[in-house]
Amino acid sequence: EAGVAQSPRYKIIEKRQSVAFWCNPISGHATLYWYQQILGQGPKLLIQFQNNGVVDDSQLPKDRFSAERLKGVDSTLKIQPAKLEDSAVYLCASSFVGGREDTQYFGPGTRLTVL
Amino acid sequence: AQSVTQLGSHVSVSEGALVLLRCNYSSSVPPYLFWYVQYPNQGLQLLLKYTSAATLVKGINGFEAEFKKSETSFHLTKPSAHMSDAAEYFCAVTDAFNQAGTALIFGKGTTLSVSS
Numbered sequence: 001e002a003g004v005a006q007s008p009r010y011k012i013i014e015k016r017q018s019v020a021f022w023c024n025p026i027s028g029h030a031t032l033y034w035y036q037q038i039l040g041q042g043p044k045l046l047i048q049f050q051n052n053g054v055v056d057d058s059q060l061p062k063d064r065f066s067a068e069r070l071k072g073v074d075s076t077l078k079i080q081p082a083k084l085e086d087s088a089v090y091l092c093a094s095s096f097v098g099g100r101e102d103t104q105y106f107g108p109g110t111r112l113t114v115l
Numbered sequence: 116a117q118s119v120t121q122l123g124s125h126v127s128v129s130e131g132a133l134v135l136l137r138c139n140y141s142s143s144v145p146p147y148l149f150w151y152v153q154y155p156n157q158g159l160q161l162l163l164k165y166t167s168a169a170t171l172v173k174g175i176n177g178f179e180a181e182f183k184k185s186e187t188s189f190h191l192t193k194p195s196a197h198m199s200d201a202a203e204y205f206c207a208v209t210d211a212f213n214q215a216g217t218a219l220i221f222g223k224g225t226t227l228s229v230s231s
Contacts, residue, residue: 004158033218042119042205042221043159056216091158100209100217101147101166106158 002026004107006092012113018080021110023092025073029105031055031098032069034077035091037109043091049075050098079112087114117142119206121222129230134193136225138180138206141187147209148189149219150180154202162204165189176200201229 005024013019025032030051035043046065048056051072060067064083069075079086089109095102122137140146147166151159163174170182180191189206203226207219 031217040223042207042223043219044221045216045218048216048218056213056218058215093159095217098217100211101164102217103149103161103164104219106151106160108156108158111156 004092004094004105006090006107006110008110009108010111010113012115013082015084015114016081018078019082019112020076020078021090021092021112023075023077023107025075025092025094026105029094029096030072031095031102032075033093033095033104034067034075035093037089037091039088046077046090048098055098082112082114084114087112117146117208117210117212117220119208119220119222121204121206121225123225124223125226125228127228127230128196130198131195134178134191134196134200134227136191136204136206136227138189138191138222139187140189140206140208142208142211144211146211148180148182149207149209150174150178150189150191151205151207152202153205153224159205162191196227196229198229198231201227203227 032049034046037043049069067077091109092107093104120139149164150162165182173179206222
């Protein structure tokens with residue numbers, strides 16, 4: 001089966017610009033996660049969707065980050081305006097049901113560099 | 116809050132030697148624990164997970180981990196390292212205190228180097 005797809009793979013922008021990332025989860029997976037991975041650290045959750053509803057966005061910097069999952073499939077994460085500290089790899093993951101024991105399958109990530 | 120500690124940010128072994136990557140967790144409830152591997156410029160791939168069925172968990176590529184409640188540990192081992200095992204390894208736990216979601220809480224990772 002196809003894995004989690006993400007695009008673009010790499011993005012370089014200037015600070016204060018906007019950027020958007022796209023994720024297509026594994027077919028049939030109800031739960032979708034966006035994680036931020038800063039160099040030298042483990043991934044940290046930004047937002048979790050169950051179908052097209054937000055389950056947890058407590059760690060999402062809502063003044064600049066936004067995300068949506070229309071029709072409960074694809075998802076887009078946007079940053080506007082970007083700051084230097086947003087330089088990181090943005091990982092999308094999906095799981096079949098979203099239970100605590102469920103395996104989360106990760107995409108290859110989008111590496112963002114903010115200059 | 117729950118947390119995961121990975122002792123040793125960098126581990127170096129020779130090809131054929133034992134691999135031991137350490138992970139300790141903090142949780143007052145039975146945890147679900149995971150080990151993921153990340154190769155350069157790739158996403159994370161699940162090696163194995165503990166969901167309370169058995170304390171010794173076998174995963175892919177010859178890796179296994181043992182859940183020890185008394186030590187709050189879930190160390191990852193492999194009897195004989197291969198050059199292809201060189202990667203970054205992350206231990207993670209599901210946040211049982213998060214009533215809203217099921218996000219993973221990750222350790223900072225351990226980079227494994229394998230020399231010939």
